[in-house]
Amino acid sequence: MSYSLYQHQSISDNTLDLPTGKVVCIGRNYLDHIRELDNEVPEQALLFMKPATALVSLDEPLLLPAGLGECHNELEVALLINSPIQRGDDINITEMIWGVGLGLDLTLRDLQSKLKNKGQPWERAKAFDYSCPISRFIPINEFHDLNQLEFSLIINNITRQQGSTAKMMRSIESLLSEITDCFTLLPGDIVLTGTPAGVGVLNSGDKLALTLANRYKFGCEII
Known part of the structure; x- marks a missing residue:
């Protein structure tokens, strides 16, 4: 199976005029997830990256890697960067973030x-x-407070993950x-803000339903 070339999309199905950049991921940003994997609590944000070739639209069926062991879901709130952010910049979320979506940090556990x-x-295992x-993105002005967003992942009608950015160890501003x-973060980059507890094995045939802020719903199937 080959995927169509990824481009950032808005919730209104418009292609956004932003390049496809890197994905910056935050590890161990939810205490319940740290505990479920028996990891140490990091003193600094645990950073790692995925290249642009890791991106694929959640509107397409998902194909898991074969012969590489268990592949786990890690549901995360995704931020689409709108303007460059450099060391020492004052963080202005409404200017620096185009919008918010949901992403899966698929992990070969x-x-x-x-x-x-x-x-x-x-x-x-990650990149x-x-x-x-990644889902389509909702404009930033649709949200009152990015540090109070609820989100969930239901697989085959059973809730697998349920979280809120209010429970992150570091706020959106401090992460950026x-x-x-x-x-430096550049326009078109994506930041994945960490996953709550509930990671687990994905299998062919699974049907995934993702919800953000109790209003925005996305779905896909693993083939």
Whole structure:
């Protein structure tokens, strides 16, 4: 199966005039997820990246990698960057973020565990092609407070993940500031803000329903 070329889309089905950039991911930003995997609480935000080739629209059926062990869901609130953000910038969310959506940080858990045990980077388990299915984006002005967003993942009519950005260990503003202490965010980049508890195995035939802010609904099927 080949996917169509990914482009950022709005909730109104318009193609956005923003390039397809990198995906910056935040690990261990929800305490319940840290506990479920028995990980250490990080002193700084745990940052890793996925390349643009990881992006695929959630409007398309998902195909999991074959022969690489368990692939897990990690549902996250996604921020689409609208203007450059550099070290030392004052964070103005309404100017710097175009909109908000949902993303899946697909993770090859068996492979990640092996890499972690060897002290090696996670890219082989996190950054493979199409490892970041992403929804259409809702304009920033549709949200009152990005630090109070509820979101959920239902698989085969059973709730798998349910979270709120109010329970993040770091706020949206502090995440953007900490990221840009290390590297610049550019228009078209996406920031995934971390996943709550409830990660688990995905299987062919699973039907996924994702909800953001109790209003916006997305869905896809694994083939």
